[in-house]
Amino acid sequence: MASGKFRIKTDNEWNTIYYRFKQGGQFDIELSTGIQTPKGRWSQSKQKILDTPKINFKDFNLKLQELDTIVRKEYEDSKINSTSIDSMWLKKRISSFFKRETKNKETDSRVFLTNFIEVFIKESHNKKSRNNTPISKKTIQHYTTTLNKVIALEKYINKRVLLKDIDIEFHSKMIDFLETKQHLNPNTIGGYIDDIKLFCRNASRKGIEIPNDYRFPEFYSPTNKTKDIYLKEEEINKIYHTNFNLDYLENAKDWFIIGVRTGFRISDFLKLTKKNIDGGFIEKTTKKTDFPVITPLHDQVQAILDKRNGSFPRKISDQKFNDYIKIVCKEIGMTELVEGAKICPIQIIDENGEKKKIHRKKSGKFPKYQLVTSHVCRRSFATNLYGKIDTLTIMKITGHKTESQFLDYIKITPKEYAEKLKQYWKKTQL
Template sequence: MASTTFRTKTENDWNSLYYRFKQGKQFEAELSIGVQVPKGRWSHSKQEILATTLMDFKKTNAQLKEFNIFINREYQNSKLVGEILAPRAWLKEKIKIFFNQETSNPDIDKTIFLSNFIDAFMEEAKTKRTKKNTPVKSRTVQHYQTTLNKVKDYEIHIGKRIKLLDLNLKFHNRFIEFLEFEQHLNPNTIGGYVDDIKLFCSNADKKEYPVCKDFKLTEFYSPSNETSDIYLNETDIKKIFEKDFPQDYLDNARDWFIIGLWTGLRVSDLLTLDKSNIDGEFIFQTNAKTDYPTIIPIHDQVQSILDKRKGDFPRQISDQKFNIYIKEVCKIAKISEVVSGSKVVPITIERNGKKEIIHRKKFGKYEKHELVSSHSCRRSFASNLYGKIDSLTIMKITAHKTESQFLKYIKITPKEYALKLKQHWNKVKF
C-alpha cells in the first residue's frame, strides 16, 4: 500500500501544501500541489485544514481527499499497464490534471480539456474525409472555431477550465444561460453551438476518452426557435425588376438579386456565376455546400439581364456588399410593407462595470426592405413556387435533403394561405 502525506514546510502567513507519495523503493516523489493554507491551520496528525474564516476549509479538505484517491487510482492503473514511471514527472502531471491545469503534453491535454480536444478535432478535420469521401468544408471548421471561442469566453466567465468530464446537464444549462444572457445570442445560434458540443462529446466517447455521457440524454437539447425571415412575393420582385437605378453599383446589385430570386441559389453559389455556367436555356452550378449539381431553367427576367449584359452575368461583388446594396435597392423600389421579423441592431450592455455596444438580432415590426438579405433569395424562390409545382422538384433545385428542412424555408403567412384558399373557392363556384 502506498504511503501518502500532506505537509507544509514554512511558517508564513500563507503556506504551500506539499504532497508526498511513496510506494516502497520503487516510487517516491514530493511536490507542491498549489494549495495554500493559513499559518497554524494545518494539522499534520489529522491531515486536514483546521477551521478558519480565511478560506473554505471544508471544501478544500474534501478536495484533498479526492486528490489522494485520484493519485492512488492513477498509480494502480499505470502499474496495471506496465507503465515505467519517472516519479517527479508523473506526479507533477497528475497534479496538473486534477487541479485543472494543462500538462503541456498535447496528447494528454486533448483527452481532458474541452478546448484542447476541439483544437485537436479541428486539426484532424483538415485531412478528414466525410461519409461521401469529400473533405470537411472550411465553413464547417470555421463554425467549430467559433464554438471554441464561445467555450473560452465561458471559461473566462466562470474562472476555470472545462473538462470533458464536466460536460453534464449542469454545464449544459449554465452554458446556454451564458450565451443567452451574457452573449445575448438567439436560440438558433445557441443551438448551433450546442450541436457542436454534442458532436465533440460523441467523438471523444468513440475515442474512449473520459467524457460525461449526459450528452446522450434528451435533456441535453439544442435550443431553437421559429425563424422570422421574410420573403419577397412576385409583386415585390416585379417592382424591383422594373425599377431604374442610375447608380451603377445599385443596378449591378439589383441584377444579381433578381437572378438569385429566380434561381434560389445560396449567395456563395450565386455570386460566382459566369458564362461557363450557362448552357442554352439552363444555368448549371455545383452547390458549394453540398457538392450537389443544380440545373435551373433561365427565367425571363434573368434572360433579360443576361441580354442587357451581352450574355454575361453582372459584375462580381462580395457577399457583404451584396447584403448592404440589396437593402438600398428594395428601399428605393418601395418594398415598404410593415412585417414582423428580426433585424440586427446595436444594443448597449454592461460588462465588468463598463458599457459596451454589441450587435444582435432584435424581433419587431419593420418595413420589409430593412429585413432583406442574401438569404431572401432562396426563401423567396421556394415560397413563390410552393403549391404551384411539387415540393420534390423545388427541393432538387434548392438542394434540401429532407422535406422538413425545406418546409422551414417556406415563409408564406397564414393570411396568404387564406387568400389562396379564397381564390380556389372563387374558381370552383357551382
C-alpha cells in the same frame, strides 16, 4: 514493489505537500501535489493533515489517498506497454488527477472542454460528413465560434470547464451567459448548444468520462420561430422592370434577380460566370454542400445576360450586395411595416463596467425593405415555386435534404394557403 509517500519540506505558515514515488533502483521521483497544509498540521507517520479549521482537511486527506491509489494502479498498468516511468509521467498523473492543465494536448483534451474542442476542430479538417464529403469550412468556423463562447464563459466565471462538469447545471449557466451577457437570440444559442452536444457524443465514443446529461430533454437547444420574409412574384417583377440611374444599384438589382431566379445562395450566385452556362442551363457546384446543381436559365436572367453581351453583372461583395438591395427595394416603394428580424446596434455594459455598442438580431416590425438580404433570394425562389411544381424538384435545387426542413424554410402564411384553395375552387366550379 513501488511505494508512494507524502511529505512536507518546510516549516512555514503554509507548506506544500510533496508526493514521492519510488521503485528500488529503477526510479525515485518526487513532485509537488499543489496542496498546502497549515503549520504544524501535517503528520508524517499518519500520512495525513491533522484537524484544522483553516482547510477542509478531511477532503484533502481523501484526495491524497485517492491520488496514491491511482498512481499505483496506473504504474501496474504501465507494465503491459513498457511505459517509461519518469518525472513527466508522474506530473501527468498528478495534473490529470487534480484536473490541472499539463500542456500535453492528448492528456488535457481528456480533461478540459476547450482543449477537447481544439482537438475536435483539428480532426474535423480531415473528417468527412455522412455524404462522404469534407466537413465544410463554415461548419468548422462554427465549431471555432462555439469554442470562443466557452472560453468567454470560463473568463466570466473565472474557472476552467471540465468535461466531467458538462451537466444540466453547466447547460443552465451557458444559456444564461449567452442570453444575459452576450445578448444572443435563442436560435443562435441553440446552435452553440447543438455543437456542445456533438462534442459530448464524440468524447463519449472516445471513452472519455462525461455525464449523460447531454442526452436528457432538459439539455435542450433553445429556438424561436422567426418571421422571415420573402418577395412575391409581383414584387420581384417590379424590381426587374425598374431602371435605376445609378450604375451600382442597377448592378445590384440584376444580381438580385439572378439570385431569385436560380435559387442559389449568395456564396454561389455572386460567383457565376459565362463558364457556368451550358445550353440554356446554369451549372454550379455549390460551395456549402459541394454538390452540382443545374437550373434552367429564366427569361429574366437571359435578358440580363443579353444586355451585358453574355456576361454576368459586375462582381460585388456580399456586404455591398446586402446594402445596395435595400436601397433598390426602398426605391420601388417597399416601405410597408412587416414583422421580421434584423441586425440592430444595442448598447451594453461590459464586464469592466464600460458602455459598449454591439450588434444583435432584433425582432419587431420594420419597413420591409430593411429586412431584404441575400437570404430572401433563395427563400423567394422556393416559396413562389411551392405548389406549382413538385417539391422534390425544388429541393434538388435548394439543397434541402428533407421535406420537413424545406417546409420550415418556405414562408407561405395560412392566409396565402387559404387564397390558393380559393383559387383552386374557382377553377373547379361547374
